[in-house]
Amino acid sequence: MMHSAESQNLKDGEVSTGTTIIAIPFQGGVVVGADSRTSTGSYVAVRTSDKIACLSDHIYACRSGSAADTQALTDYIRYYLQQLKIETGRPARVKSAAHLLQKLVYQNKDNLSAGMIVAGWDPVEGPAIYSIALGGTCLKVPFAFSGSGSLYITGLLDSEFRENMSKEEARALVKKALAHAMARDGSSGGIIRTVAITAEGNDRDYTSELPYGPVSY
Amino acid sequence: MTAGSQMNANNLHEPAAGFDFSNYLRNQNLLQTDGAAPKLKAKKTGTTIVGTVYAGGVVLGADTRATNDTEVAERNCEKIHYIAPNMYCCGAGTAADTENTTALISRQLELLRMDTARPSRLVTAVTLLKRMLFRYQGHVSAALVLGGCDLQGPHIYQIYPHGSTAKLPYTSMGSGSLAAMAVLESSWQENMTEDMAVQLVQRAIGAGIFNDLGSGSNCDICIIKTDGTVDYRRNAVKPNELAPLRAQVQRSGRLNMRPGLTPIIKSEFKPHPVVAAGGETAMEVE
Numbered sequence: 001m002m003h004s005a006e007s008q009n010l011k012d013g014e015v016s017t018g019t020t021i022i023a024i025p026f027q028g029g030v031v032v033g034a035d036s037r038t039s040t041g042s043y044v045a046v047r048t049s050d051k052i053a054c055l056s057d058h059i060y061a062c063r064s065g066s067a068a069d070t071q072a073l074t075d076y077i078r079y080y081l082q083q084l085k086i087e088t089g090r091p092a093r094v095k096s097a098a099h100l101l102q103k104l105v106y107q108n109k110d111n112l113s114a115g116m117i118v119a120g121w122d123p124v125e126g127p128a129i130y131s132i133a134l135g136g137t138c139l140k141v142p143f144a145f146s147g148s149g150s151l152y153i154t155g156l157l158d159s160e161f162r163e164n165m166s167k168e169e170a171r172a173l174v175k176k177a178l179a180h181a182m183a184r185d186g187s188s189g190g191i192i193r194t195v196a197i198t199a200e201g202n203d204r205d206y207t208s209e210l211p212y213g214p215v216s217y
Numbered sequence: 218m219t220a221g222s223q224m225n226a227n228n229l230h231e232p233a234a235g236f237d238f239s240n241y242l243r244n245q246n247l248l249q250t251d252g253a254a255p256k257l258k259a260k261k262t263g264t265t266i267v268g269t270v271y272a273g274g275v276v277l278g279a280d281t282r283a284t285n286d287t288e289v290a291e292r293n294c295e296k297i298h299y300i301a302p303n304m305y306c307c308g309a310g311t312a313a314d315t316e317n318t319t320a321l322i323s324r325q326l327e328l329l330r331m332d333t334a335r336p337s338r339l340v341t342a343v344t345l346l347k348r349m350l351f352r353y354q355g356h357v358s359a360a361l362v363l364g365g366c367d368l369q370g371p372h373i374y375q376i377y378p379h380g381s382t383a384k385l386p387y388t389s390m391g392s393g394s395l396a397a398m399a400v401l402e403s404s405w406q407e408n409m410t411e412d413m414a415v416q417l418v419q420r421a422i423g424a425g426i427f428n429d430l431g432s433g434s435n436c437d438i439c440i441i442k443t444d445g446t447v448d449y450r451r452n453a454v455k456p457n458e459l460a461p462l463r464a465q466v467q468r469s470g471r472l473n474m475r476p477g478l479t480p481i482i483k484s485e486f487k488p489h490p491v492v493a494a495g496g497e498t499a500m501e502v503e
Contacts, residue, residue, distance in 0.1 A: 011355060015381045038383065043395065046375075046383045067381035072351050111354070 010113055014066055015040050018187025019051055020149030020178055021062035023119040024161065025127040025142065026170035029198035030119045033174035034062050035149065035182050036190030036206075047190045056081045058202070059097045059120035060195055064147035065134070066113040073114055077101050093122040098130035098138055106136025117144045120197050127197075145177070149185030153177045167196050172211075179212040265393030265425025265432040266296060266307035268362040268373040269405065270386050271414035274442035275364040275371045278418035279307045280393065280426050281452070282433040289433070292459075293452070297439045301326050301337040302447070304365030305439045309391035310358040310378060318359045322346055338367040343374045343382055351380025360390045366443045393425025393432040400424045411440065419454050426456065433457060 010016050021034045034051040037044055051063045053074040061077070063070035080100050081092040098118040105114055119129040131137075131144040143161050145153060157177055165173070175192050182188045192210065196203040263284040268277045279296035282289055298319040300306045304326075308315025322345045326337045342363060350357055361376040375388045387405050389397035400421040409417065415438060422436040438453040 014379045015377050068379035
Protein backbone atom coordinates (compact mmCIF):
# COMPACT_ATOMS: atom_id res chain seq x y z
CA MET A 1 0.00 0.00 0.00
CA MET A 2 1.36 3.38 -0.90
CA HIS A 3 1.93 5.67 2.04
CA SER A 4 2.30 9.39 1.60
CA ALA A 5 5.39 11.31 2.56
CA GLU A 6 3.31 13.34 4.98
CA SER A 7 2.09 10.36 6.97
CA GLN A 8 5.64 9.56 8.05
CA ASN A 9 6.27 12.96 9.58
CA LEU A 10 3.12 13.39 11.65
CA LYS A 11 3.22 12.97 15.41
CA ASP A 12 0.95 10.53 17.24
CA GLY A 13 -2.63 11.72 17.26
CA GLU A 14 -1.89 14.72 15.07
CA VAL A 15 -4.58 15.73 12.63
CA SER A 16 -3.56 15.39 8.99
CA THR A 17 -4.90 16.94 5.85
CA GLY A 18 -3.81 13.82 3.91
CA THR A 19 -5.23 15.21 0.80
CA THR A 20 -5.26 16.12 -2.85
CA ILE A 21 -4.66 19.73 -3.86
CA ILE A 22 -4.37 21.13 -7.38
CA ALA A 23 -3.79 24.45 -9.10
CA ILE A 24 -4.43 24.90 -12.84
CA PRO A 25 -3.95 28.20 -14.67
CA PHE A 26 -6.26 29.62 -17.31
CA GLN A 27 -6.37 32.78 -19.37
CA GLY A 28 -6.35 35.57 -16.84
CA GLY A 29 -6.24 33.54 -13.62
CA VAL A 30 -5.82 30.32 -11.72
CA VAL A 31 -8.26 27.66 -10.50
CA VAL A 32 -7.23 26.01 -7.23
CA GLY A 33 -9.00 22.92 -5.96
CA ALA A 34 -8.89 20.62 -2.95
CA ASP A 35 -10.78 17.74 -1.39
CA SER A 36 -12.30 18.19 2.08
CA ARG A 37 -11.14 15.27 4.20
CA THR A 38 -9.18 15.81 7.44
CA SER A 39 -8.16 12.61 9.20
CA THR A 40 -6.68 11.45 12.51
CA GLY A 41 -5.35 8.00 11.79
CA SER A 42 -8.21 6.14 10.17
CA TYR A 43 -10.98 8.37 11.53
CA VAL A 44 -12.23 11.24 9.45
CA ALA A 45 -12.12 14.16 11.87
CA VAL A 46 -13.73 16.69 9.54
CA ARG A 47 -15.41 15.65 6.29
CA THR A 48 -16.10 19.15 5.02
CA SER A 49 -12.90 21.00 5.78
CA ASP A 50 -11.66 23.95 3.75
CA LYS A 51 -8.06 23.44 2.68
CA ILE A 52 -7.97 26.51 0.44
CA ALA A 53 -6.80 29.36 2.62
CA CYS A 54 -7.10 32.98 1.53
CA LEU A 55 -3.77 34.79 2.00
CA SER A 56 -4.75 38.07 0.39
CA ASP A 57 -7.23 39.46 -2.13
CA HIS A 58 -5.75 37.56 -5.06
CA ILE A 59 -3.51 34.93 -3.45
CA TYR A 60 -4.65 31.58 -2.09
CA ALA A 61 -2.77 28.68 -0.54
CA CYS A 62 -3.76 25.02 -0.58
CA ARG A 63 -2.77 23.11 2.52
CA SER A 64 -1.58 19.52 2.87
CA GLY A 65 0.26 17.79 5.70
CA SER A 66 -0.32 18.57 9.35
CA ALA A 67 -3.51 20.59 9.87
CA ALA A 68 -2.09 22.46 12.86
CA ASP A 69 1.19 23.35 11.12
CA THR A 70 -0.44 24.53 7.90
CA GLN A 71 -3.08 26.58 9.71
CA ALA A 72 -0.37 28.30 11.73
CA LEU A 73 1.75 28.91 8.60
CA THR A 74 -1.10 30.43 6.58
CA ASP A 75 -1.98 32.68 9.54
CA TYR A 76 1.61 33.96 9.60
CA ILE A 77 1.75 34.56 5.83
CA ARG A 78 -1.61 36.35 5.87
CA TYR A 79 -0.23 38.65 8.54
CA TYR A 80 3.03 39.25 6.64
CA LEU A 81 1.14 40.05 3.42
CA GLN A 82 -1.06 42.55 5.26
CA GLN A 83 2.09 44.21 6.58
CA LEU A 84 3.65 44.25 3.11
CA LYS A 85 0.55 45.91 1.69
CA ILE A 86 0.73 48.65 4.30
CA GLU A 87 4.47 49.13 3.92
CA THR A 88 4.67 49.09 0.13
CA GLY A 89 1.26 50.53 -0.74
CA ARG A 90 0.70 47.75 -3.27
CA PRO A 91 -0.93 44.33 -3.01
CA ALA A 92 1.65 41.61 -2.49
CA ARG A 93 2.91 39.44 -5.34
CA VAL A 94 2.30 35.71 -5.48
CA LYS A 95 6.08 35.31 -5.60
CA SER A 96 6.43 37.17 -2.28
CA ALA A 97 3.84 35.00 -0.59
CA ALA A 98 5.47 31.85 -1.90
CA HIS A 99 8.96 32.85 -0.82
CA LEU A 100 7.84 34.01 2.62
CA LEU A 101 6.24 30.62 3.07
CA GLN A 102 9.35 28.90 1.80
CA LYS A 103 11.45 30.78 4.35
CA LEU A 104 9.24 29.63 7.21
CA VAL A 105 9.06 26.03 6.03
CA TYR A 106 12.77 25.72 5.30
CA GLN A 107 13.96 27.29 8.53
CA ASN A 108 11.64 25.09 10.60
CA LYS A 109 11.80 21.97 8.51
CA ASP A 110 12.61 19.77 11.51
CA ASN A 111 9.41 20.68 13.30
CA LEU A 112 6.93 21.14 10.47
CA SER A 113 5.04 18.85 8.16
CA ALA A 114 3.59 21.06 5.43
CA GLY A 115 3.30 20.71 1.66
CA MET A 116 1.56 23.68 0.09
CA ILE A 117 0.61 25.26 -3.20
CA VAL A 118 0.54 29.05 -3.41
CA ALA A 119 -1.41 30.34 -6.39
CA GLY A 120 -2.96 33.58 -7.48
CA TRP A 121 -2.89 36.59 -9.71
CA ASP A 122 -0.79 39.75 -9.42
CA PRO A 123 -0.32 42.77 -11.71
CA VAL A 124 3.35 41.95 -12.38
CA GLU A 125 3.27 38.29 -13.41
CA GLY A 126 -0.39 37.66 -14.01
CA PRO A 127 -1.43 34.13 -12.99
CA ALA A 128 1.31 32.34 -11.04
CA ILE A 129 1.57 29.00 -9.26
CA TYR A 130 4.29 28.01 -6.79
CA SER A 131 4.70 24.62 -5.17
CA ILE A 132 6.39 24.39 -1.75
CA ALA A 133 7.42 20.89 -0.79
CA LEU A 134 8.07 19.31 2.62
CA GLY A 135 11.69 20.37 3.00
CA GLY A 136 11.17 23.94 1.83
CA THR A 137 11.75 23.68 -1.91
CA CYS A 138 9.91 26.47 -3.71
CA LEU A 139 9.30 25.91 -7.41
CA LYS A 140 7.40 28.03 -9.90
CA VAL A 141 5.40 25.59 -12.00
CA PRO A 142 2.95 25.79 -14.91
CA PHE A 143 0.44 23.69 -12.93
CA ALA A 144 0.72 22.07 -9.52
CA PHE A 145 -0.65 19.06 -7.68
CA SER A 146 0.28 17.86 -4.23
CA GLY A 147 -0.83 15.72 -1.33
CA SER A 148 -1.19 11.99 -0.83
CA GLY A 149 -3.81 11.65 -3.56
CA SER A 150 -1.84 13.53 -6.18
CA LEU A 151 0.26 10.47 -6.96
CA TYR A 152 -2.75 8.83 -8.59
CA ILE A 153 -3.45 11.64 -11.04
CA THR A 154 0.03 12.54 -12.30
CA GLY A 155 -0.59 10.75 -15.62
CA LEU A 156 -4.08 12.20 -15.95
CA LEU A 157 -2.89 15.76 -15.48
CA ASP A 158 0.16 15.34 -17.66
CA SER A 159 -2.01 14.17 -20.54
CA GLU A 160 -5.02 16.47 -20.05
CA PHE A 161 -3.32 19.76 -19.21
CA ARG A 162 -3.28 22.38 -21.96
CA GLU A 163 -2.09 25.97 -21.98
CA ASN A 164 -4.57 28.85 -22.24
CA MET A 165 -7.70 27.04 -21.18
CA SER A 166 -10.86 28.94 -20.32
CA LYS A 167 -12.03 29.28 -16.71
CA GLU A 168 -14.73 26.63 -17.17
CA GLU A 169 -12.33 24.19 -18.80
CA ALA A 170 -9.79 24.65 -16.06
CA ARG A 171 -12.42 24.20 -13.37
CA ALA A 172 -13.73 21.05 -15.05
CA LEU A 173 -10.22 19.62 -15.24
CA VAL A 174 -9.63 20.38 -11.57
CA LYS A 175 -12.84 18.62 -10.58
CA LYS A 176 -12.12 15.64 -12.81
CA ALA A 177 -8.61 15.19 -11.45
CA LEU A 178 -9.74 15.57 -7.84
CA ALA A 179 -12.56 13.10 -8.32
CA HIS A 180 -10.16 10.50 -9.69
CA ALA A 181 -7.73 11.06 -6.84
CA MET A 182 -10.50 10.85 -4.24
CA ALA A 183 -11.68 7.58 -5.75
CA ARG A 184 -8.29 5.95 -5.24
CA ASP A 185 -6.79 7.63 -2.18
CA GLY A 186 -8.23 6.78 1.23
CA SER A 187 -6.96 10.01 2.75
CA SER A 188 -8.83 12.15 0.24
CA GLY A 189 -12.58 12.44 0.06
CA GLY A 190 -15.65 14.45 0.89
CA ILE A 191 -16.51 17.33 -1.42
CA ILE A 192 -14.52 19.15 -4.08
CA ARG A 193 -13.82 22.79 -3.27
CA THR A 194 -12.59 25.11 -6.01
CA VAL A 195 -11.67 28.78 -6.16
CA ALA A 196 -11.18 30.64 -9.45
CA ILE A 197 -8.83 33.60 -8.87
CA THR A 198 -8.83 36.45 -11.38
CA ALA A 199 -7.97 40.13 -11.42
CA GLU A 200 -11.66 41.00 -11.10
CA GLY A 201 -12.32 38.81 -8.12
CA ASN A 202 -12.56 35.28 -6.77
CA ASP A 203 -15.24 32.71 -7.32
CA ARG A 204 -15.58 30.05 -4.62
CA ASP A 205 -17.56 26.93 -5.28
CA TYR A 206 -18.00 23.40 -4.00
CA THR A 207 -19.63 20.27 -5.30
CA SER A 208 -20.54 16.97 -3.77
CA GLU A 209 -21.43 15.46 -7.12
CA LEU A 210 -18.24 13.83 -8.26
CA PRO A 211 -17.77 13.73 -12.02
CA TYR A 212 -16.06 10.40 -11.42
CA GLY A 213 -16.61 8.01 -8.57
CA PRO A 214 -16.40 4.34 -7.59
CA VAL A 215 -17.20 2.27 -10.64
CA SER A 216 -19.45 -0.75 -10.32
CA TYR A 217 -17.76 -3.54 -12.21
CA MET B 218 28.42 -1.62 41.95
CA THR B 219 31.08 -0.16 39.67
CA ALA B 220 34.53 0.78 40.93
CA GLY B 221 34.76 4.22 42.44
CA SER B 222 31.62 4.16 44.59
CA GLN B 223 31.86 3.08 48.20
CA MET B 224 28.44 1.76 48.97
CA ASN B 225 28.15 -0.36 52.09
CA ALA B 226 25.88 -0.34 55.09
CA ASN B 227 28.29 1.70 57.20
CA ASN B 228 28.75 4.74 55.02
CA LEU B 229 25.40 5.03 53.21
CA HIS B 230 25.14 8.69 54.21
CA GLU B 231 28.70 9.60 53.26
CA PRO B 232 29.23 10.88 49.71
CA ALA B 233 31.65 8.67 47.77
CA ALA B 234 35.12 10.15 47.32
CA GLY B 235 35.96 11.09 43.75
CA PHE B 236 33.46 10.44 40.92
CA ASP B 237 30.19 8.67 41.58
CA PHE B 238 29.21 6.36 38.74
CA SER B 239 26.07 4.98 40.35
CA ASN B 240 23.90 6.60 37.67
CA TYR B 241 25.85 4.97 34.85
CA LEU B 242 23.74 1.82 34.79
CA ARG B 243 20.56 3.88 34.94
CA ASN B 244 21.67 5.98 31.97
CA GLN B 245 22.57 2.88 29.99
CA ASN B 246 19.10 1.52 30.62
CA LEU B 247 17.46 4.75 29.50
CA LEU B 248 19.49 4.86 26.30
CA GLN B 249 18.49 1.31 25.48
CA THR B 250 14.78 1.75 26.05
CA ASP B 251 14.18 5.15 24.49
CA GLY B 252 17.03 7.62 24.57
CA ALA B 253 14.75 10.54 25.28
CA ALA B 254 11.84 11.08 27.60
CA PRO B 255 9.32 8.23 27.74
CA LYS B 256 7.02 8.57 24.72
CA LEU B 257 3.50 9.53 25.64
CA LYS B 258 1.23 6.87 24.23
CA ALA B 259 -1.30 8.41 21.90
CA LYS B 260 -4.77 7.55 23.13
CA LYS B 261 -8.22 8.80 22.47
CA THR B 262 -9.14 10.46 25.69
CA GLY B 263 -11.81 9.01 27.96
CA THR B 264 -14.73 11.33 27.34
CA THR B 265 -17.66 12.01 25.06
CA ILE B 266 -18.26 15.67 24.26
CA VAL B 267 -20.64 17.02 21.66
CA GLY B 268 -21.70 20.39 20.31
CA THR B 269 -24.36 21.38 17.82
CA VAL B 270 -25.85 24.52 16.37
CA TYR B 271 -29.62 24.91 16.24
CA ALA B 272 -32.06 27.56 15.12
CA GLY B 273 -31.77 29.69 18.25
CA GLY B 274 -28.20 29.05 19.46
CA VAL B 275 -25.93 26.17 20.37
CA VAL B 276 -26.22 23.10 22.59
CA LEU B 277 -23.17 21.54 24.23
CA GLY B 278 -23.15 18.15 25.91
CA ALA B 279 -20.67 16.07 27.88
CA ASP B 280 -20.49 12.91 29.93
CA THR B 281 -19.23 13.09 33.54
CA ARG B 282 -16.69 10.31 33.95
CA ALA B 283 -13.05 11.08 34.74
CA THR B 284 -10.73 8.10 34.39
CA ASN B 285 -7.28 7.15 35.60
CA ASP B 286 -6.39 4.47 33.04
CA THR B 287 -9.11 1.90 33.72
CA GLU B 288 -10.20 3.21 37.09
CA VAL B 289 -12.97 5.77 37.40
CA ALA B 290 -11.38 8.63 39.30
CA GLU B 291 -14.47 10.81 39.48
CA ARG B 292 -18.02 9.69 38.78
CA ASN B 293 -19.57 13.12 38.36
CA CYS B 294 -17.03 15.64 37.14
CA GLU B 295 -17.83 18.78 35.16
CA LYS B 296 -16.49 18.87 31.62
CA ILE B 297 -18.33 21.94 30.36
CA HIS B 298 -16.17 24.91 31.32
CA TYR B 299 -17.10 28.58 31.44
CA ILE B 300 -15.21 30.75 29.00
CA ALA B 301 -17.31 33.90 28.76
CA PRO B 302 -20.92 34.89 29.54
CA ASN B 303 -21.78 33.85 25.97
CA MET B 304 -19.34 30.96 25.54
CA TYR B 305 -18.78 27.56 27.08
CA CYS B 306 -16.18 24.94 26.22
CA CYS B 307 -16.31 21.15 26.57
CA GLY B 308 -12.92 19.59 27.22
CA ALA B 309 -11.57 16.13 26.51
CA GLY B 310 -8.07 14.97 27.31
CA THR B 311 -6.00 15.42 30.41
CA ALA B 312 -8.35 17.01 32.94
CA ALA B 313 -5.68 19.34 34.30
CA ASP B 314 -4.81 20.56 30.82
CA THR B 315 -8.40 21.25 29.78
CA GLU B 316 -9.31 23.01 33.02
CA ASN B 317 -6.25 25.21 33.12
CA THR B 318 -6.27 26.01 29.41
CA THR B 319 -9.92 27.04 29.45
CA ALA B 320 -9.43 29.03 32.64
CA LEU B 321 -6.43 30.85 31.18
CA ILE B 322 -8.22 31.84 27.99
CA SER B 323 -11.31 32.77 30.00
CA ARG B 324 -9.27 35.24 32.03
CA GLN B 325 -7.55 36.63 28.95
CA LEU B 326 -10.95 37.23 27.38
CA GLU B 327 -12.22 38.97 30.49
CA LEU B 328 -9.30 41.38 30.39
CA LEU B 329 -9.96 41.96 26.72
CA ARG B 330 -13.63 42.70 27.45
CA MET B 331 -12.50 45.30 29.96
CA ASP B 332 -10.18 46.85 27.42
CA THR B 333 -12.57 46.87 24.47
CA ALA B 334 -15.88 47.28 26.34
CA ARG B 335 -17.46 44.67 24.04
CA PRO B 336 -18.73 41.12 24.44
CA SER B 337 -16.20 38.48 23.40
CA ARG B 338 -16.33 36.82 20.01
CA LEU B 339 -15.79 33.13 19.41
CA VAL B 340 -13.08 33.69 16.82
CA THR B 341 -11.08 35.47 19.52
CA ALA B 342 -11.35 32.54 21.89
CA VAL B 343 -10.53 30.07 19.12
CA THR B 344 -7.47 32.05 18.05
CA LEU B 345 -6.18 32.38 21.62
CA LEU B 346 -6.65 28.67 22.22
CA LYS B 347 -5.04 27.53 18.96
CA ARG B 348 -2.04 29.81 19.33
CA MET B 349 -1.37 28.48 22.82
CA LEU B 350 -1.88 24.83 21.92
CA PHE B 351 0.29 25.08 18.80
CA ARG B 352 3.07 26.66 20.84
CA TYR B 353 3.05 23.56 23.06
CA GLN B 354 3.14 21.28 20.01
CA GLY B 355 0.49 18.91 21.30
CA HIS B 356 2.01 18.34 24.75
CA VAL B 357 -0.93 20.16 26.33
CA SER B 358 -3.47 17.41 25.81
CA ALA B 359 -6.65 19.46 25.44
CA ALA B 360 -9.21 18.54 22.79
CA LEU B 361 -12.01 21.08 22.98
CA VAL B 362 -15.47 21.73 21.62
CA LEU B 363 -16.07 25.45 21.95
CA GLY B 364 -19.58 26.78 21.47
CA GLY B 365 -21.36 30.05 21.94
CA CYS B 366 -23.22 32.97 20.43
CA ASP B 367 -21.77 36.32 19.48
CA LEU B 368 -22.79 39.21 17.27
CA GLN B 369 -22.15 37.04 14.21
CA GLY B 370 -24.51 34.30 15.38
CA PRO B 371 -24.17 30.84 16.96
CA HIS B 372 -20.93 28.93 16.35
CA ILE B 373 -19.33 25.59 17.19
CA TYR B 374 -15.60 25.03 16.86
CA GLN B 375 -13.51 21.95 17.46
CA ILE B 376 -9.93 22.40 18.60
CA TYR B 377 -7.32 19.64 18.57
CA PRO B 378 -4.38 19.37 20.99
CA HIS B 379 -1.84 20.16 18.26
CA GLY B 380 -3.54 23.45 17.49
CA SER B 381 -5.69 22.78 14.44
CA THR B 382 -9.27 24.01 14.46
CA ALA B 383 -12.39 23.50 12.43
CA LYS B 384 -15.68 25.39 12.34
CA LEU B 385 -18.61 23.01 12.03
CA PRO B 386 -22.38 22.84 12.49
CA TYR B 387 -22.00 19.82 14.78
CA THR B 388 -19.10 17.84 16.18
CA SER B 389 -17.95 15.33 18.76
CA MET B 390 -14.60 14.71 20.44
CA GLY B 391 -13.05 12.26 22.88
CA SER B 392 -12.91 8.48 23.00
CA GLY B 393 -16.69 8.25 22.65
CA SER B 394 -16.73 10.58 19.67
CA LEU B 395 -17.27 7.80 17.15
CA ALA B 396 -20.34 6.54 18.98
CA ALA B 397 -21.67 10.09 19.34
CA MET B 398 -20.89 10.96 15.73
CA ALA B 399 -22.86 7.93 14.56
CA VAL B 400 -25.94 9.38 16.28
CA LEU B 401 -25.25 12.90 15.01
CA GLU B 402 -24.69 11.85 11.41
CA SER B 403 -27.94 9.91 11.32
CA SER B 404 -30.18 12.43 13.06
CA TRP B 405 -28.77 15.95 12.67
CA GLN B 406 -30.82 18.44 10.69
CA GLU B 407 -30.43 22.10 9.93
CA ASN B 408 -32.47 24.62 11.92
CA MET B 409 -33.57 22.29 14.70
CA THR B 410 -35.73 23.54 17.54
CA GLU B 411 -34.24 23.69 21.01
CA ASP B 412 -36.01 20.50 22.10
CA MET B 413 -34.82 18.59 19.04
CA ALA B 414 -31.27 19.76 19.57
CA VAL B 415 -31.26 18.85 23.27
CA GLN B 416 -32.73 15.41 22.51
CA LEU B 417 -30.10 14.86 19.84
CA VAL B 418 -27.24 15.84 22.13
CA GLN B 419 -28.56 13.67 24.94
CA ARG B 420 -28.79 10.68 22.60
CA ALA B 421 -25.31 11.32 21.26
CA ILE B 422 -23.80 11.54 24.75
CA GLY B 423 -25.83 8.50 25.74
CA ALA B 424 -24.29 6.58 22.86
CA GLY B 425 -20.88 7.49 24.23
CA ILE B 426 -21.80 6.69 27.83
CA PHE B 427 -23.06 3.19 27.05
CA ASN B 428 -20.76 2.17 24.21
CA ASP B 429 -17.44 3.65 25.26
CA LEU B 430 -15.58 2.45 28.32
CA GLY B 431 -13.89 5.79 28.80
CA SER B 432 -17.22 7.62 29.15
CA GLY B 433 -20.03 7.08 31.61
CA SER B 434 -22.25 8.30 34.43
CA ASN B 435 -24.40 11.31 33.64
CA CYS B 436 -24.96 13.77 30.81
CA ASP B 437 -24.45 17.52 31.27
CA ILE B 438 -26.12 19.92 28.85
CA CYS B 439 -25.48 23.59 28.24
CA ILE B 440 -27.73 25.67 26.00
CA ILE B 441 -26.45 29.08 24.88
CA LYS B 442 -29.05 31.11 23.05
CA THR B 443 -28.54 33.93 20.58
CA ASP B 444 -30.34 36.34 22.92
CA GLY B 445 -27.51 35.83 25.41
CA THR B 446 -29.18 33.57 27.97
CA VAL B 447 -27.42 30.43 29.14
CA ASP B 448 -29.19 27.33 30.45
CA TYR B 449 -26.60 25.12 32.19
CA ARG B 450 -28.27 21.82 33.03
CA ARG B 451 -25.92 19.92 35.28
CA ASN B 452 -26.78 16.21 35.26
CA ALA B 453 -29.61 16.75 32.80
CA VAL B 454 -29.86 12.99 32.33
CA LYS B 455 -28.86 10.49 35.01
CA PRO B 456 -29.14 7.01 33.54
CA ASN B 457 -26.63 5.43 35.91
CA GLU B 458 -28.06 6.17 39.36
CA LEU B 459 -26.34 4.21 42.13
CA ALA B 460 -28.74 5.04 45.00
CA PRO B 461 -31.44 2.49 44.00
CA LEU B 462 -28.77 -0.21 43.68
CA ARG B 463 -27.30 0.68 47.04
CA ALA B 464 -30.75 0.63 48.64
CA GLN B 465 -31.24 -2.95 47.57
CA VAL B 466 -28.28 -4.15 49.61
CA GLN B 467 -29.51 -5.66 52.92
CA ARG B 468 -27.32 -4.34 55.67
CA SER B 469 -27.40 -5.19 59.36
CA GLY B 470 -29.48 -2.85 61.52
CA ARG B 471 -26.47 -2.51 63.82
CA LEU B 472 -24.79 -0.25 61.24
CA ASN B 473 -27.41 2.47 61.68
CA MET B 474 -27.95 3.07 65.36
CA ARG B 475 -29.99 6.01 66.47
CA PRO B 476 -28.64 8.34 69.20
CA GLY B 477 -29.75 7.30 72.68
CA LEU B 478 -29.38 3.52 72.37
CA THR B 479 -26.35 3.51 74.68
CA PRO B 480 -27.44 4.28 78.31
CA ILE B 481 -25.30 6.83 80.19
CA ILE B 482 -24.48 5.64 83.72
CA LYS B 483 -22.30 8.48 85.01
CA SER B 484 -21.30 11.87 83.63
CA GLU B 485 -18.34 13.97 84.84
CA PHE B 486 -16.57 17.08 83.54
CA LYS B 487 -13.00 18.08 84.48
CA PRO B 488 -11.60 21.30 82.99
CA HIS B 489 -8.06 21.04 81.51
CA PRO B 490 -5.37 22.74 83.74
CA VAL B 491 -4.25 26.07 82.19
CA VAL B 492 -0.46 26.61 82.17
CA ALA B 493 0.99 30.18 82.27
CA ALA B 494 2.83 31.20 79.03
CA GLY B 495 6.65 30.90 79.28
CA GLY B 496 6.35 28.78 82.40
CA GLU B 497 8.22 25.71 83.55
CA THR B 498 6.73 23.55 80.82
CA ALA B 499 8.70 25.37 78.12
CA MET B 500 10.64 23.06 75.77
CA GLU B 501 14.35 22.74 76.17
CA VAL B 502 16.48 22.59 73.04
CA GLU B 503 19.94 21.11 73.28
